[in-house]
Amino acid sequence: MKYEDLKIVQKWREYAGPKDERLEAESAKIYKIGFVLLSFGMLMIFFYQFIARQVAWVHSDASEMPHGFATPFEVAMYLWLVLVMLICAGLQTRKGYVDTNRFGQTEHLPVGYFLLLSGLSGAAFALVIAAMRCIAEAQIVPLESVFWLANLATGVFCGATIFAATFAGLCATFFTAKRRRAKLEAEFDSTDDI
Amino acid sequence: MPGKKNLRMKAARAAAGLSQADLAEAVGVTRQTIGLIEAGGYNPTLNLCVAICKVLRVTLNDLFWEDETDADPNTL
Numbered sequence: 001m002k003y004e005d006l007k008i009v010q011k012w013r014e015y016a017g018p019k020d021e022r023l024e025a026e027s028a029k030i031y032k033i034g035f036v037l038l039s040f041g042m043l044m045i046f047f048y049q050f051i052a053r054q055v056a057w058v059h060s061d062a063s064e065m066p067h068g069f070a071t072p073f074e075v076a077m078y079l080w081l082v083l084v085m086l087i088c089a090g091l092q093t094r095k096g097y098v099d100t101n102r103f104g105q106t107e108h109l110p111v112g113y114f115l116l117l118s119g120l121s122g123a124a125f126a127l128v129i130a131a132m133r134c135i136a137e138a139q140i141v142p143l144e145s146v147f148w149l150a151n152l153a154t155g156v157f158c159g160a161t162i163f164a165a166t167f168a169g170l171c172a173t174f175f176t177a178k179r180r181r182a183k184l185e186a187e188f189d190s191t192d193d194i
Numbered sequence: 195m196p197g198k199k200n201l202r203m204k205a206a207r208a209a210a211g212l213s214q215a216d217l218a219e220a221v222g223v224t225r226q227t228i229g230l231i232e233a234g235g236y237n238p239t240l241n242l243c244v245a246i247c248k249v250l251r252v253t254l255n256d257l258f259w260e261d262e263t264d265a266d267p268n269t270l
Contacts, residue, residue, distance in 0.1 A: 017222065018222030018223075019222075020222070020223040020224045020227055021223065021227075021238070021239055021241075021242055022223065022224070022226075022227040022230065022236050022238075023224065023227070
């Protein structure tokens with residue numbers, strides 16, 4: 001049974017009246033902005049907290065091993081945020097596309113475009129991670145004790161990992177979307193209605 | 195406003211003796227949506243275009259088709 005066929009949904013629609021398509025479109029844009037601000041903002045804040053604890057641990061005697069830098073509650077929040085993002089990516093690929101521009105539904109893997117996106121993501125994360133580590137360290141030790149180069153190296157290593165993971169993720173979503181698109185197109189081509 | 199004003203729709207609505215609020219209620223949208231379509235600030239879906247045409251008893255061509263001479267030269 002479809003959601004629209006439910007009696008309670010039909011009753012609600014009779015009561016609330018038809019939806020204004022412009023308001024729906026405007027709301028979609030607003031929610032999109034909200035999603036990006038909320039999810040990436042929260043990830044950055046969690047991330048900073050995680051890095052700050054790790055840096056503080058390094059500047060103590062770093063003897064407590066193994067050491068947890070996030071509570072189970074924080075880990076659950078991290079995982080929930082990542083899960084929500086994965087669900088959105090999954091829903092997008094189920095519709096048969098990976099982006100809304102001219103690379104969204106290409107037949108051949110847009111390697112250059114994906115490398116560009118992955119490169120920008122990797123570079124941005126490298127800078128953010130290095131900067132966060134330096135800022136976190138500067139809060140707890142004098143500037144001359146900050147591990148500038150080590151922080152930069154950590155940022156570069158994490159950036160390179162994110163570059164590779166982003167590229168692999170984009171390729172995986174591209175091929176999933178392509179398969180899904182072929183299935184949708186096969187349904188459009190069915191001769192049932194002729 | 196990003197688009198071109200739809201003065202033909204405004205004229206057709208006036209000719210039908212309907213206010214923006216009347217037309218909005220008839221097609222199931224808000225008055226602001228009708229106002230924005232007439233002012234060129236919103237590009238309606240085909241479903242809404244058809245609904246508006248049915249209420250105003252005109253065709254899609256009458257309200258929404260633009261000949262090349264009518265079109266904005268910047269878009270050509």
